[in-house]
Amino acid sequence: MTLDINGSRSAEDETVLTPRAQALLELLHTELEDERQRLLAERKRRAERITAGEDFDFDPATASVREASWTVAPAAPGLDDRRVEITGPTDRRMTVNALNSGAKVWLADFEDAITPTWRNVVDGQVNLYDAIRRQVDFTTDAGRRYELAQDVATIVVRPRGLHLDEAHVRVGEDPVAGAFFDFAIYFAANAEALLQQGSGPYFYLPKLESGEEARLWNRAFVLAQDALGIPQGTIRATVLIETLPAAFQMEEILYELRDHAAGLNAGRWDYMFSLIKYYRSRGADWVLPDRNTVTMTVPFMRAYTRLLVRTCHRRGAHAIGGMSAFIPNRRDPEVNNAALEKVRADKHREAGDGFDGSWVAHPDLVAICREEFSALLGSQPNQKAVIPDVSITAADLLAVADTPGEVTRDGLLSNISVGVRYLEAWLEGTGAVAIDNLMEDAATAEIARSQVWQWIHNSVQMADGETVTADLVNRLLDEQQARSQSPSAAPARELFEKVAVDADYVEFLTLAAYPSLVEPSALAVA
């Protein structure tokens, strides 16, 4: 079988879509695709069990992993001090801005913050290739110069989740996994160059659900290091704990990846989405209040982050905090100050809880995060030696009923308006946007549409007494569409209806939306 690329090609693409990278991708596909499919099917079975009334719990079969004494590999160069990490898409301007931002780490995103068009993912790889070789500088048509600073952030690439295919690359009949495309292309293009610079090939792994899925990634790392003749244990991966099942498998995930593990991250937005997704059909007890009222201090979220810090530090891994959605605004001082204060409070709490660093979404937030962590860390690179004395049970992780707040009409309107406007932007090629002064990306939009689905399909009554129904949501969608100026208003509305109203719940909105991104040349061979 041979690997075929059916997406558009430009001369620059050849720097990353090399024969070596293609060979590595084909190898990963051949060796791992069956297992990826098995694990995706296992996700569906897990969901069916929860819908049928089972609850998540720690797995008795892996108790020995949780009880045994072991640690993960030591921190690799550039990953010991992670007190502030900036995240964002890999377009050229943001690549330069993120690397220059003063953050210790840049999460270069192919997942929540990007629309995975073929051009976005390949151009992103070219930008990373150029940035690593310090040939990324450019001048805009308006004459603005973008130049890499002397000291830049350590790059950590987040490939797509295991659920997404890359339709523009096939081995035989089958599309390859987007996850392995992003990983293989980056690794083949840059591993040696990064090592020569005293850094390394580092990754963030999104949306994992189990130790078994971590084992799949570990196999990918072992295969890739062997294929390129790079010493085993060179790669480092930080795993996002951003699904509910993964909260019950933190130890197992670190254990499977222990020779490559760098830490865990509290991916709060997808975590909330995952909880809604799994318990969406379990009645009123599992209904969360309005999206914007579920904060990090509600009991079930607090239990999750406290367990994460303790688990990481017991195993010698970094615990990295999550994303506050408040976005500064250089044109509006009031919005700006409110955002800075909210983000400061968030980072203050995380540092006090024992995290070793955290995420920001915007360069203007780097200093605040640094200040809050430096106040605790001083000149220490991290606080891994601090092991919080907390004991978190399955019931704590599932204490959804203890979440204060209500479902309101404003909450419903906001979910609809934000969800549709986000999809408009996504369909036009932008996967992260500021809407109503909040950062919205694929994860936050998943919450918006999943809440609407859950409220409709559980006949939830809002605070004003009215019940959320498909008819009501469709009326509000009509109004939203009438207000929109976007050329994507109609397809975005149609998509929202599909993922928030239709009885068949779609596992990820990006799965429903992706076909519209596929280039005609790739469709022709599908």
Ligand SMILES: CC(=O)SCCNC(=O)CCNC(=O)[C@H](O)C(C)(C)COP(=O)(O)OP(=O)(O)OC[C@H]1O[C@@H](n2cnc3c(N)ncnc32)[C@H](O)[C@@H]1OP(=O)(O)O
């Ligand atoms: C749930 C999760 O997974 S969170 C992680 C995924 N989400 C993200 O990574 C979101 C990252 N953030 C962003 O994409 C952006 O900050 C947005 C979309 C929220 C707001 O972007 P904008 O509206 O462009 O912000 P704004 O106009 O204030 O930007 C000011 C400057 O900062 C730059 N900037 C803003 N955010 C970033 C970033 N994350 N990385 C690099 N540069 C950035 C802009 O490019 C702009 O630069 P310029 O002056 O050279 O043009």
Ligand SMILES: O=CC(=O)O
């Ligand atoms: O990826 C991060 C999240 O919060 O989701």
Ligand SMILES: [Mg+2]
């Ligand atoms: Mg996420």
